[in-house]
Amino acid sequence: MTHLPKIIHLIDDISLGGVTKSLALFEHPALGRQYDFAIEQVDPDWAIAPRLNASVIVVHFSASWKTIPFLYSLASRNPDAKLVLVEHSYSREWEALKVPEKLRFRTMLKLAYRIFDHVVCVSAAQADWLEEAVDLRGPKRRVIYPWSDMSDLARLERPHFSLTEKIVIGAYGRFVDDKGFANLVSIINRMGDQSPVQLRLGGFGPDEEKLQQLAAGNSNISFYGQVDDVADFIGQCDIIAVPSKFEAYGLVATEARLAARPILVSSVGGLPEQCDAAGIAVDFDDAKVVIKLLERIHYLPLVNMSVAGREECLRVTEDRIECWMHLLGGLLVQSNQKKVA
Template sequence: MTPIRVVHLLDDVAPGGVTQALAIYDHPGLADLVTSRVVQVVPDRPRVPRLEADVILTHFPPRWRALPFLAALRARYPRARLIHVEHSYTGAWEAHCVPHRRRFRTMLRLAYRLFDDVVAVSHGQRAWLEQAVGIPGRRLSVISPWSDVPDLAAIAPPDETHRRPLVVGAYGRFAEQKGFDRLIEAFRGLDPERYTLLLGGFGPQEAALKAAAAGLPHVRFVGPVSDRAAFLARCDVIAVPSRWEAFGLVATEARQAARALLVADVDGLPEQLGEAGLRVDFASPSGLQDSLAALSERSLAELGRRARASVAGLTEARLDAWRRLLSADA
């Protein structure tokens, strides 16, 4: 069988969640089906590059200025299968960031009509896309991102016999989306003898976050997290306080590392919990405190084991989903 030629179009190739998710195309489980390469484009300009592709996947968010590019892409490659992977837009994102909802949804409808298929990264996002944009179910799939971080499976569940403050970890880009400011504010009301917060990452809100944590000895910044396994091993629980989050690879990595989860009740985050954690109202002054109290009544080691069990077979499931989608018209 001749491999399917797949080209991924990105407007930003800096390391991050999108580029990390593309690693699945280098997995041996897809080697017999596809050849894959990444091409960086400038969607705000209508010039479409020359591509040798059977399938073209776009990974940048649609926008009004990008519509001419997408239309030109469809016109130049009428025989190629066009698939859009929606990494960004969600119901919570729309609620926080869109002042003119009707105009925004009109743009999405115009953009998505140019594609043969649209991939949502969570069921929560898919439900919003169906309701808000009206994408027919036959053209809308759910394939969550894949994370291949070495050594996560080797991390032992938390040791509850070692008496010390409960270590809550959080990591990611220091930006409004991630909600770390709400997490710091919640720690203002927590006992330093019982709880410690480890914050890993960097970004535009770093100075503001550090200023907000002034005078809180139990909030510690550890810098960029280059070794996620080492960071997760230091934590008992992982918090994901995002204001919006299409999927949330941090939650998946925490489950792989056998760590209980405390996640915001937005978009794709709740569906990652299973029996391995709790939904938290991070907007409430007592939301985190109440959730930590409820969590203390349960075995963190047992929650960790359940978390790890919930990702058993995850890689195979992601590979199977992509194989089915890409070979559907082959």
């Protein structure tokens, strides 16, 4: 009986939807035929990491000063395993907004990244920032975009854009300040009743009451509620906006593109690199610029954006599998060479 190489994914919170959903990629037969995958939940506040019978250990939680002891323990207690960190969270804009002492923060990153054989960046923008900030370079660094099962979105009909009907802009996610929904609501408010667009917000969170009050009395703004069915929500929209203040990648933009919805995204993190012919990146803090864009929205090449976005994403699963196969295969070759030596 042939034993497949064991790949263990470490997560600190199984309830984190995006990360947990992304791990379903490794259940795909193309990967399952080559590797034996498992998911382990750990508490990175532990001082001592577990011993794991794995060829490769992939860490999916962000490094911090509190987790440094755990990470060093992980390396020392699993000396034969290759260690990979997927940097899901940190970005240039996150650092600018959240970090008062950059030197201390970047020192922590350097100490953490030193532990790993490879760091996976989730966007080219993140990779560029980490090269500038902590000198993280190839071949130790690689960009692999995130994934989730979005096959149902590819089956949605393309929107029917009409010059005589209002364009429905959808925005969805957790209702927190970082997602920038308040900026979007304020912009639609400033456009008045004759606005050529309507806004549909989907989601929930601590800022829900604030957003409801901000939108009160505006017939061009509606609330969908919690989005349990992404395809149903996107199917009610013509365009998807992602006004976030920071995003390491921004999987919502990929979901929108696969659903053949043009995207209007913030100029942060990995969002602009998803536009290409599929959408427009804009500064949502500059209300005048956004209003000017929305006032002429009917005259944008929306059909072309719709078609281009879906075409760019049709092979998203195959592309992600190919990237991970290449990374894991290379790490295992290195490991076997070390054993032979």
